[in-house]
Amino acid sequence: MIGVELVKLARRPRSWVAIALLCLLPVLVAVFVAVTHVVPPPGQGPTLLSTVLSNGELFPAAALAIVLPIFLPVAVAVVAGDAIAGEASSGTLRYLLARPVGRTRLLLAKLIALIAYVLLAVVAVALTSYVAGRLLFGDKPVALTPGGIATSNIVANSLSGTAMTPLDVALRTTGAVAFIAVSMLGVGAIALFLSTLTDSSLGAALGALAVLVASEVLVTLHAADAVSPYLPTEYWLSWVDFFRQPILWRDIDRGFAIQGVYVVVFLGAAWSNFASKDITS
Amino acid sequence: MITTRGLTKRFGPVLAVDDVDLDVREGDRYGFLGPNGSGKTTVVRMLLGLVYATSGTIEVLGAPVPRRISAVLPQIGTLIEAPAAYGHLSGRANLALIDASGPGPHGPRRNRRRRISDALDRVGLGSVDDRRVRKYSLGMRQRLGLAAALLRSPRLLVLDEPTNGLDPQGIREIRDLLAELNSAGTTVFLSSHQLAEVEQLCSRIGVLDRGKLVLQDELSVLRRPTGRVLLRSPDAGEVVSLLDGQVIERDGDRLIIADADAAAVNAQLVSAGLRVTEIGPERRSLEELVLSVTSSGSDRYGGSGR
Numbered sequence: 001m002i003g004v005e006l007v008k009l010a011r012r013p014r015s016w017v018a019i020a021l022l023c024l025l026p027v028l029v030a031v032f033v034a035v036t037h038v039v040p041p042p043g044q045g046p047t048l049l050s051t052v053l054s055n056g057e058l059f060p061a062a063a064l065a066i067v068l069p070i071f072l073p074v075a076v077a078v079v080a081g082d083a084i085a086g087e088a089s090s091g092t093l094r095y096l097l098a099r100p101v102g103r104t105r106l107l108l109a110k111l112i113a114l115i116a117y118v119l120l121a122v123v124a125v126a127l128t129s130y131v132a133g134r135l136l137f138g139d140k141p142v143a144l145t146p147g148g149i150a151t152s153n154i155v156a157n158s159l160s161g162t163a164m165t166p167l168d169v170a171l172r173t174t175g176a177v178a179f180i181a182v183s184m185l186g187v188g189a190i191a192l193f194l195s196t197l198t199d200s201s202l203g204a205a206l207g208a209l210a211v212l213v214a215s216e217v218l219v220t221l222h223a224a225d226a227v228s229p230y231l232p233t234e235y236w237l238s239w240v241d242f243f244r245q246p247i248l249w250r251d252i253d254r255g256f257a258i259q260g261v262y263v264v265v266f267l268g269a270a271w272s273n274f275a276s277k278d279i280t281s
Numbered sequence: 282m283i284t285t286r287g288l289t290k291r292f293g294p295v296l297a298v299d300d301v302d303l304d305v306r307e308g309d310r311y312g313f314l315g316p317n318g319s320g321k322t323t324v325v326r327m328l329l330g331l332v333y334a335t336s337g338t339i340e341v342l343g344a345p346v347p348r349r350i351s352a353v354l355p356q357i358g359t360l361i362e363a364p365a366a367y368g369h370l371s372g373r374a375n376l377a378l379i380d381a382s383g384p385g386p387h388g389p390r391r392n393r394r395r396r397i398s399d400a401l402d403r404v405g406l407g408s409v410d411d412r413r414v415r416k417y418s419l420g421m422r423q424r425l426g427l428a429a430a431l432l433r434s435p436r437l438l439v440l441d442e443p444t445n446g447l448d449p450q451g452i453r454e455i456r457d458l459l460a461e462l463n464s465a466g467t468t469v470f471l472s473s474h475q476l477a478e479v480e481q482l483c484s485r486i487g488v489l490d491r492g493k494l495v496l497q498d499e500l501s502v503l504r505r506p507t508g509r510v511l512l513r514s515p516d517a518g519e520v521v522s523l524l525d526g527q528v529i530e531r532d533g534d535r536l537i538i539a540d541a542d543a544a545a546v547n548a549q550l551v552s553a554g555l556r557v558t559e560i561g562p563e564r565r566s567l568e569e570l571v572l573s574v575t576s577s578g579s580d581r582y583g584g585s586g587r
Contacts, residue, residue, distance in 0.1 A: 001382060004381045008367070011370060091364075092366065092367065095365055095379065095429065096382055097331060098330075099379060099383035100330075100354035278326075279326065279331040
């Protein structure tokens, strides 16, 4: 059943269009930056973008920062929201269940296809932006300091930081990719749960995005500080801590933990709702 | 094959199915009739474990549903309401996905291609091209849905309006196909509101009205002669005076006579020199039967519905 779900996802043009667009945006940014040599000053604009002129190897991380706030969650919410609701609205859900595919099995297969899609999307962005970064930008080693990356054209070792080897960059980027993938899985779990509630895939996807937007609003609101550690987007940007020396694990660990809780709770809710639901679509 | 006891389903305040005792036997061609909104689809969905009953028990192929639904469903082919397929894929690709989903008695992947070709042949789509299902006509979609139902050579076919969207030729083809499958041992459960279709195919019927099973019997028993003779004659006036008192109803040249023996009546009329255009035992049509036990459908609001 897992294979069937992967084939369905792979044969849907929409899946590939979404990934292509996700990859295209960072490349577009790279081209602009490479042509104009204008980068946002450190601390402003997309994270890490200010450093890529000196070292293109950091561009994958910058690219993930570009797609993370909106595009990636949208793509994930659309695929996850479509999982059950899409089958319901096209009428194929009743035929799948009458085949029979067990409801738990179907949900599990949808989840695994979703995980595969999230990983593919994140890795595809990382790889295309790596290629773009190597082609368009320099490869001077960049130094890391406890406060983050030493920016502009300062050559390694001239600061207190340690120079990053390409292997170092690759490992840190892998860590960031894993963190972002898990964060997106949290989004996917919410959308999957909503997908079992409604027969409209659009409704499920938008519902999940509404949760994220609400969370973003509350995270920046000091009056909501009491709840913000538990909001899904609170630690989204903590993967930047992979690019500090030494790596700041505190928020990374919390980010993994909170996403784990969201995934478990919403998948549980999705399962208990779907398994006991009357299929009238 | 299908036995339900006290089957009841409530959707919130609405009682959709009310205390239904279905009894479909092996080898039946069972016609499940009822006006729109009478609960036919809900019953079908409960038989297939898609909708859970509020109360009552269901047994399909000897196993309790929904508890052992995973053992039951592989032996059933279904067409529920309308056929559905992934529009961006071809018919064959759709069947391959369906075939690969879930277990089946024919499990192995290697003869999947042949199984799919066989099923497509049976429903008259054998030489269909690779166009996407989105481009299919309604009739082609219906045939594809039937092919999916036949993919596993089921013991029981549960079909909801299988000839929807087909032209008269296609309806005939599908009816012949179902009759052929039935004589090879497949039990056919056909849910429909097209009386003509059921009348021509089914051996047994059940009629649902407002969630209640109001009639369930052999069609041949229901359509037994009524003990009256139906007759047409250009000399209707003379027939009335000759048979004096036996004529129950007269409508122009059409007469209904209180006598079970059409041959005797015919001999009597002919010997009296009266001409007979048509004579035979009166039978109730399925339409009369069904209309006499059902109310108007739930899609009707106001007006002069009964």
